[in-house]
Amino acid sequence: xxxxxxxxxxxxxxxxxxxxxxxxxxxxxxxxxxxxxxQTVAGFGFAIPLLRxxxxxxxxxxxxxxxPQGAMAWPTSQDNVSVLCEEARxxxxxxxxxxxxxxxxxxxxxxxxxxxSEAFRVLGPGGKALFIVPNRVGLWSRSDLTPMGFGRPYTSxxxxxxxxxxxxxxxxxxxxxxQPPTFKKRWQRFGAVIERFGRGMPFLAGGVLIVxxxxxxxxxxxxxxxxxxxxxxxxxxxxTSGKPKPVLRHGDFP
Numbered sequence: 001x002x003x004x005x006x007x008x009x010x011x012x013x014x015x016x017x018x019x020x021x022x023x024x025x026x027x028x029x030x031x032x033x034x035x036x037x038x039q040t041v042a043g044f045g046f047a048i049p050l051l052r053x054x055x056x057x058x059x060x061x062x063x064x065x066x067x068p069q070g071a072m073a074w075p076t077s078q079d080n081v082s083v084l085c086e087e088a089r090x091x092x093x094x095x096x097x098x099x100x101x102x103x104x105x106x107x108x109x110x111x112x113x114x115x116x117s118e119a120f121r122v123l124g125p126g127g128k129a130l131f132i133v134p135n136r137v138g139l140w141s142r143s144d145l146t147p148m149g150f151g152r153p154y155t156s157x158x159x160x161x162x163x164x165x166x167x168x169x170x171x172x173x174x175x176x177x178x179q180p181p182t183f184k185k186r187w188q189r190f191g192a193v194i195e196r197f198g199r200g201m202p203f204l205a206g207g208v209l210i211v212x213x214x215x216x217x218x219x220x221x222x223x224x225x226x227x228x229x230x231x232x233x234x235x236x237x238x239x240t241s242g243k244p245k246p247v248l249r250h251g252d253f254p
Contacts, residue, residue, distance in 0.1 A: 005046065009072060028174065029101065036057065050132075064082075094121050099128055135209040163213045
C-alpha cells in the first residue's frame, strides 16, 4: 500500500511531529555517514527529508519517487533533483551510486525483492545503502496516525535476511524514534529528552529500524586467475619431478 506524496509532504514539512521525526532520523543518518563529499547519493521512496544535508557537498543527489506514490519537485530553492520512476526500473546506470537511502520505499512496495534488486544494481563496488523501515516491535507501526503505520513492518532479523538473499551484506543495525506517535503537544515537548534516553536503553523499541548494508561483490566464476591461485603456481616443480635433462655442449652436436 503506497502513501500519497502529498500526505508524506504534509506530515514531514507541515506538522510538528513530522518535523521532529525528520530531525531524529536525519541525525542518525549523519552519525552513520558524516561525510559524503564528492559522492553520488540517491534516495528512493520519500527520502528527501534526509537528503538535504548532502545537496551542497555531494557530487550529485537524486531523489527517486515511485509511480504509485507520486513525485514532487524538490528542493524548492534549487534545481529539481527528484524524478518519478517505476519500482523495478530506476533511471540510473548500473553501478553509478555510492550511497543510497531508502525511506518509505520498501515496506509499502508491492514487490520488495524487485526494489532490493534495483538497489543492488545501481550501487557501485563498495557502495552502501541505508534501509529505514517501521520496526515491527515498536509503537509506531501499530498506529496509522503517521506514515510508519502503513505497509509491512520488519524486525531486524527479517530485514537482514531479505538483504542477504539479494546479495547485500548487513553491517550495522539500530533503532530510532523512541517518542510516542502522538500529536499531543505535551508529549512532543519532551520528544528530544525521550530520544536521548531511548538511545541508552536497549530494552526500549524504537519506532523505526535502520540497517546499513554494503554491496557484496562475488569473484567471477571460472576465472583463470582464481583457478591458478587455488592450484598454486608451479615455479619449482622441475626441481622435484624426475631427473633433470642433460645439458648439450657444443661438441655434443652431430
